[in-house]
Amino acid sequence: MMTTHSVEDANIVLETKQLNVDVPGRSLIKDLNWQVKKGERWCLIGRNGAGKSTLLRIIAGVQANTSAGEINWLGQALLSYKPEEFAKIRAYAEQFPLGGVGLRAIDMVLAAQWPWHLDYAKENDQAQAALRACDVAHLEHAQWQTLSGGERQRVSLAACFAQNTQAILLDEPTSHLDIGHQVSLLKTLTERSQSCHQTIIASLHEIGLIHRGFTHALLLMNDGSYLAGSLSEVINPVNLEKSLGHPIATAQTVEGQVIYVPA
Numbered sequence: 001m002m003t004t005h006s007v008e009d010a011n012i013v014l015e016t017k018q019l020n021v022d023v024p025g026r027s028l029i030k031d032l033n034w035q036v037k038k039g040e041r042w043c044l045i046g047r048n049g050a051g052k053s054t055l056l057r058i059i060a061g062v063q064a065n066t067s068a069g070e071i072n073w074l075g076q077a078l079l080s081y082k083p084e085e086f087a088k089i090r091a092y093a094e095q096f097p098l099g100g101v102g103l104r105a106i107d108m109v110l111a112a113q114w115p116w117h118l119d120y121a122k123e124n125d126q127a128q129a130a131l132r133a134c135d136v137a138h139l140e141h142a143q144w145q146t147l148s149g150g151e152r153q154r155v156s157l158a159a160c161f162a163q164n165t166q167a168i169l170l171d172e173p174t175s176h177l178d179i180g181h182q183v184s185l186l187k188t189l190t191e192r193s194q195s196c197h198q199t200i201i202a203s204l205h206e207i208g209l210i211h212r213g214f215t216h217a218l219l220l221m222n223d224g225s226y227l228a229g230s231l232s233e234v235i236n237p238v239n240l241e242k243s244l245g246h247p248i249a250t251a252q253t254v255e256g257q258v259i260y261v262p263a
Contacts, residue, residue, distance in 0.1 A: 009075065012035050012036070012037055012074075013038050013040075013166060013167055014034075014036040014071075014073055014199070014201075015035050015070075015071075016032050016034045016069060017033055017070040017072075018031050019031070019032040019033075019058075019065070019069030020067035020068045020069050021065070028051030028054060028055075028220075029050075030224035031069075032055075032069065036216075037199070038166070038199060039197035039199060040199055040200075041190065041193050041199070041200040041202075041213055042199075042200065042201045042202070042217065043203070043210055043214040044202065044203040044204065044217075045203075045218070045240070045244070046221070046244070047220075052171070052203035052220060053172075055220075056092070056170075056201070057094075058071070059071055059078070059169065059201075060090060060092040060169045061078055061081075062092060074089065084115045088163075088165060090165050090167040091112070091159070091163040091165045092160070092168075092169045092170075093160050093168075093169070093170050093171065093173065094171050095172040095175060095203075099144035099145075099155075102143065103143070103144045104140065104141050104143060104144070105131065105139045105142050105155045105158075106131070106140045106141065108144065108155055109127040109130055109158050109159045110127050112163050116164075127162050128140075129162075130159070130161035130162035131155070131158045134155070134157050134161065134185070135181065135184065136158060139151060149176040150176040150178065153176045153177060154177070161188075168198065168202075169202070170201070170202040170203070172202075172204070172205060173202050174186070174205075182206065182209060183209075183212060186212045186213040187212070190213035193213075200214075202214075207260040207261070208259045210235060210259075211235075211257060211259065214231060215230065215231065216229060216230050216234075217234045219234055219239055219242075219243040222245065237250060237263075246263075248263055
């Protein structure tokens with residue numbers, strides 16, 4: 001049964017309480033108390049093995065959490081949702097998207113809209129628009145197995161866009177993309193978030209892209225602790241070095257935008 005919330009609570013899309021994220025033999029994240037609100041765009045930063053992908057899979061509901069803690073979406077426990085209900089709340093794209101042999105790019109995007117029970121014409125229109133937004137409309141009829149890693153990633157992102165969920169969870173969405181598509185993807189995510197208050201949570205390795213659209217950051221430390229908050233509160237060379245284990249310097253573009261680079 002849904003709980004009644006205050007006006008302030010109504011803006012909370014995702015909340016974790018004392019969440020522990022463990023893998024066999026070690027603890028990755030300890031006592032994560034985290035609130036993500038409507039329209040916020042969070043980047044998850046941390047070293048390899050810090051728990052970014054595991055955390056995303058757990059809050060996305062695609063991996064069971066065997067440790068302690070609560071995960072609530074829209075004020076309701078994740079485990080209380082039926083799969084079809086939860087699929088309408090969040091979309092998830094993994095780092096290495098998989099697709100069936102013989103499926104075309106358009107088939108992957110159409111299949112992602114299953115919970116909505118739309119008529120084919122509307123599904124197809126939304127799929128086409130999503131493919132265009134990710135610059136893969138020209139690959140509509142291409143077989144999945146013929147696509148490059150970056151093309152598969154953009155088709156997977158298009159599948160997320162076509163779902164029109166309240167939140168999109170992305171595991172390393174820029175990792176296989178060339179720089180042009182990295183920038184255009186983050187611009188598209190920002191525009192979508194601003195126009196319809198869509199919440200974005202994405203793991204990220206490219207620290208130079210942090211300020212290209214994100215509003216908040218969750219920094220995972222090597223000892224299981226974390227820092228969470230707005231970019232101005234959390235992101236600076238000292239905190240990034242603690243999270244990533246390497247000295248970080250700042251640079252500035254000709255337009256005056258601050259970026260972070262390895263020192």
